[in-house]
Amino acid sequence: MRFGVVGKVVKWPPAMDWLSGYGGKDATSDGIAAVIVTIMLIPQSLAYALLAGLPPQVGLYASILPLVAYALFGSSRALAVGPVAVVSLLTAASVSKVAEPGSPEYLAAAMILAALSGIVLVIMGLLRLGWIANLLSHPVVSGFITASGILIAASQLKHVLGVELHGHNLVDIMHSLVPRLDKINGPTVIIGVGAIAFLFWVRSRLKPLLQRTGLSPFLVDMLTKAGPVMAVIVTTLAVYGLDLKQQGVAIVGAIPGGLPEIQVPPAHAEFWRKLFPAAVLISLIGFVESISVAQTLAAKRRQRVNANRELTGLGAANLASAFSGGFPVTGGFSRSVVNFDAGAVTPMAGVFTAVGIALTALFLTPLFQYLPKATLAATIIVAVLSLVDLGEIRRTWRYSKTDFTAMALTIAVVLGVGVEAGVLTGVLASIALFLWRTSAPHVAVVGQVPGTEHFRNVLRHDVMCSKKVLSVRVDESLYFANARNLEDRIYDDVLMRPTVEHVVLMGSAINQIDASALESLESLNQRLHDAGVTLHLSEVKGPVMDRLRQSHFPEELTGQFFLSQFAAMKTLDPDCAQRALQPDQK
């Protein structure tokens, strides 16, 4: 009724599903969006190349062919692909381990990293391995992004202060700053801090100001988003006009103009091998970031994104980046929102943006010669500080201490050791904490609610219990991490109640029983038998029962399977069940 169902016919390339009906009206909408995104993307792509430790033109190269490739193979209609902050940081962290920043090898390694990410993403897409990204739990991703924001801001301090700083974690960067505090360059700080202040002012103050003038909300929004471009223009003119280069202000310098050369990434075997783990990490992080944006935007127009097609789309974009002298790219949050708000209706907006950036690379690079690096650093700092989400940390703390632990560990290791170690710690911590949490599940001894056939936790409800029959409900699937624990707890529960003759295990919350748990059930059955107690099961779910029938357990079980807990009580202690049903007549 309210939303179209996307057809299931196979088309190739995937872009055929929107290309086939493309018309003039769509082209106008996409064109307007592309102009706005291009203006926003120019300073961003230069800045993120700087963050990745690469020459500025590489940022432009990574914003041309990858956008076309994504338009052909991706599934989101609004996602804007290109260099993004977190992936650029990861690129710097991993590439600087194998090559010296500024060297031709560094550039080659970045291309290889993009190629590897592309291959990993395409393979994951073809094998439908999108679910692997789920190993990055939400608290880990959110902690990682917050910590990366802080780390990226710290890494840009060197450009704002005009001093050399080193290190890939907060501790090292701050440590290298202390002995260089006297070398800080005054004019650079004025430009850098001035640009930061201006950009924050645009974000927080200019918007309400413009709104009061009665301009259309769309125009207000676009003017605010153009803040970085204004900062770039003003500071470039200042450096050029006042000859601040002589005062020690670092500038971008001569950027080679022209389109990127199409080239095969170098066959440097050692780099391919050493960068592979980093490529897997970048692919996963980039995919998680991108798919979240794509899904959020798709829902607003009742569209769907296909996770496996997103993988191949992003993979194609990274391969295109590798073959045109770029570095790893993914879908960016702020630029996708701008693209969407500016009215982009199909991925053609991305193709138009690519044309815009290509024209920039061809004709506009001389304009950036006097652009101070401090301004680019300022745009990065203001952009990434919005990634820092303290509210999310607080919410996670309130909701779950286990999730908070995983998040806090991730943040601490990213800031104290580095980005790669941080993600890895987070993933391992979430898995370990999950296993630990399910290893001692909620087990309730249940009794019959008087006057009903229902059974509830004896600790939460006023219920009736049989002296002969112990009813136990386990609120978790039975699997290797909790099987032995449950076996012991139920056995101990029985040992504490010498009058018990029957144990009924209520299976209503048991979704799985794996081979370890089956072994424990068999062992519990035997141990209870040796102690003169019969084991029964009730309310076992269909799929679980189907599986149990494949084993010897049903024959070995000393007791029976009951369809309901009440049926079990009626059979094992009929007097008690009857008394509980008519509480007034006892």
Next chain:
Amino acid sequence: MRFGVVGKVVKWPPAMDWLSGYGGKDATSDGIAAVIVTIMLIPQSLAYALLAGLPPQVGLYASILPLVAYALFGSSRALAVGPVAVVSLLTAASVSKVAEPGSPEYLAAAMILAALSGIVLVIMGLLRLGWIANLLSHPVVSGFITASGILIAASQLKHVLGVELHGHNLVDIMHSLVPRLDKINGPTVIIGVGAIAFLFWVRSRLKPLLQRTGLSPFLVDMLTKAGPVMAVIVTTLAVYGLDLKQQGVAIVGAIPGGLPEIQVPPAHAEFWRKLFPAAVLISLIGFVESISVAQTLAAKRRQRVNANRELTGLGAANLASAFSGGFPVTGGFSRSVVNFDAGAVTPMAGVFTAVGIALTALFLTPLFQYLPKATLAATIIVAVLSLVDLGEIRRTWRYSKTDFTAMALTIAVVLGVGVEAGVLTGVLASIALFLWRTSAPHVAVVGQVPGTEHFRNVLRHDVMCSKKVLSVRVDESLYFANARNLEDRIYDDVLMRPTVEHVVLMGSAINQIDASALESLESLNQRLHDAGVTLHLSEVKGPVMDRLRQSHFPEELTGQFFLSQFAAMKTLDPDCAQRALQPDQK
């Protein structure tokens, strides 16, 4: 009524709880069991020292003080501690990586490994970390034991054939055998294969034979268990009488007599560091093996074993082994069963056994000088081939393909690469497979069973569904590995049904909702809202609801929380709920 409850009063050392009431009758029972276990343990301790690559007397040393230490600190009344096959194999695999077999460093490394295992076990016991052993799922342990049995048997081939063989996996051992086939020593093969045949005959044929003579079952059992001792006596006499040493039959040689020297394990920092991972592995494997035996035996007498006290008990035994020139020990299956069957009632039987082995070390070592290594190898081969459990592999295959995958991977890697890599692969595979399995849980669209208030899977039952309300039951806790998947599946289910106005998520099988899943629920709520559909939840469990109240989700939820699925239907589509209740009047 039928079993005593163990007192909760703290006593130290733990042995006080049985020592305080110890009397003459207990001493007689324990003494008889000790004599039988001692006779069984003498060839075993020599053989397992051989398997670990250590001099024979080290096997005796590891069977004296560790037994006393376990008696003082352990909690099982029947467990017999000492060198066991799998742990000896692990010792050989890890120690030979840091030192040359036969060198004094090798002996020192074995002592350090025992000390490290002791420390790891005691710390795990004090921190109550017994649950970590649960990460070794049953299929992994069972596959590991089967593969180890094969590997141990293969490693003993060299003694049975009288040739030098090398390698820590099946491939390497077999590979080193081929070029040496012409060097096989005839008399050694006769002794080795003869002993193997004899021991198999004792196991499979002698028992029924003796049973038919009318001997008491206990005596029959003990005579059968004495097989290895008979083989040792006969082959030793043969080697001595026929001077087979001249024919190239390898013998144990002169064993230094006397009690082990009490000594501090060497402070060789590199060994301590390098052997630490192996010590953790040996501790876990040893603990799992030991606790399974202890629990099985305890159940037969309605006793309990305390997992954390078992950890400290085994830790104390390993420390005692390290300080008396021994190597890692744990509770052995066959000797514990013999101890139990022979009537041991308290850990004092272990102390008496230690006295027996001490007397052997003092006075009987000259008797073993002419004992052929082939006989010891034969006792090992016959003992470990009983570890190979093909039935278990078949049962696991039938019960669960996922569990079988973890088991098969473990077996393949143990045989093809080595024991340590095998266990690690198994543990990682079980965790990965568990996450994968829960990442796409069973989700059922449910409908009302006509004439009742119950809701069941539309695919399994003939139920009534509302056009306006989509009811979905998720049979799994919601957590990071499945949160995003569920969000997409439910959203897609709604997209397929354009008439749906309400979605009710039935929470009866949801035992947990972690922060990632909360985020996905919030996102689903928002996406459905954007598509004009209201999200409701029903039958959310108490602990889950308590937690949700800590978040903003209850306020953000576009719909309501219902106590039951029927209550939800009555509110959202009363006509349909009513029609379903009275199916005959429609």
